[in-house]
Amino acid sequence: QKEVEQNSGPLSVPEGAIASLNCTYSDRGSQSFFWYRQYSGKSPELIMFIYSNGDKEDGRFTAQLNKASQYVSLLIRDSQPSDSATYLCAVGRGNQFYFGTGTSLTVIP
Amino acid sequence: DAGITQSPRHKVTETGTPVTLRCHQTENHRYMYWYRQDPGHGLRLIHYSYGVKDTDKGEVSDGYSVSRSKTEDFLLTLESATSSQTSVYFCAISAGRGAGDTEAFFGQGTRLTVV
Numbered sequence: 424q425k426e427v428e429q430n431s432g433p434l435s436v437p438e439g440a441i442a443s444l445n446c447t448y449s450d451r452g453s454q455s456f457f458w459y460r461q462y463s464g465k466s467p468e469l470i471m472f473i474y475s476n477g478d479k480e481d482g483r484f485t486a487q488l489n490k491a492s493q494y495v496s497l498l499i500r501d502s503q504p505s506d507s508a509t510y511l512c513a514v515g516r517g518n519q520f521y522f523g524t525g526t527s528l529t530v531i532p
Numbered sequence: 533d534a535g536i537t538q539s540p541r542h543k544v545t546e547t548g549t550p551v552t553l554r555c556h557q558t559e560n561h562r563y564m565y566w567y568r569q570d571p572g573h574g575l576r577l578i579h580y581s582y583g584v585k586d587t588d589k590g591e592v593s594d595g596y597s598v599s600r601s602k603t604e605d606f607l608l609t610l611e612s613a614t615s616s617q618t619s620v621y622f623c624a625i626s627a628g629r630g631a632g633d634t635e636a637f638f639g640q641g642t643r644l645t646v647v
Contacts, residue, residue, distance in 0.1 A: 457635055466640050522575040
């Protein structure tokens with residue numbers, strides 16, 4: 424079983440819609456949870472981190488964490504074409520990070 | 533942007549030759565990591581360091597070695613490059629008590645091709 428699982432997509436949404444990205448993790452000892460955005464040919468860029476159950480909002484982005492279900496999600500409101508990228512879910516445990524394989528998002532103008 | 537510089541950015545090398553990739557940080561972060569990224573596999577940890585001269589293996593460490601003689605520099609060496617090591621290599625850094633507490637920041641990446 425992989426540490427972090429993501430639907431690889433591709434996920435397509437129209438401009439202005441809400442994009443919903445999901446992630447599950449296998450180890451209940453995971454302590455911290457991250458979403459990275461990666462444009463083609465570029466390095467991963469941190470968007471959000473969340474440590475506690477519930478929602479965390481930052482601008483158009485909302486991260487949701489449910490530790491009981493071992494589930495993390497990222498909502499992108501008012502999606503823009505510039506949001507088209509691969510989104511990586513990551514969990515932190517001890518002194519290591521574990522990454523999912525990413526979900527490809529395309530926002531259609 | 534976090535001060536992380538990887539060098540070289542691109543490299544083509546021949547099978548069987550040794551290759552060293554360098555990661556340099558200006559953030560004085562304790563933790564440094566080397567990942568490789570391949571289609572279908574995502575980011576996989578090769579080695580990481582939790583201080584000067586303190587390193588440990590990751591998920592895909594075979595064929596790789598690392599060294600950290602200064603806080604700011606973390607070197608990744610492919611002892612004898614093979615075609616299976618063709619990949620994009622990312623260095624990452626993290627501050628604080630450990631990965632469970634703070635986020636990781638990535639360098640620009642090194643695209644390595646072994647022919």
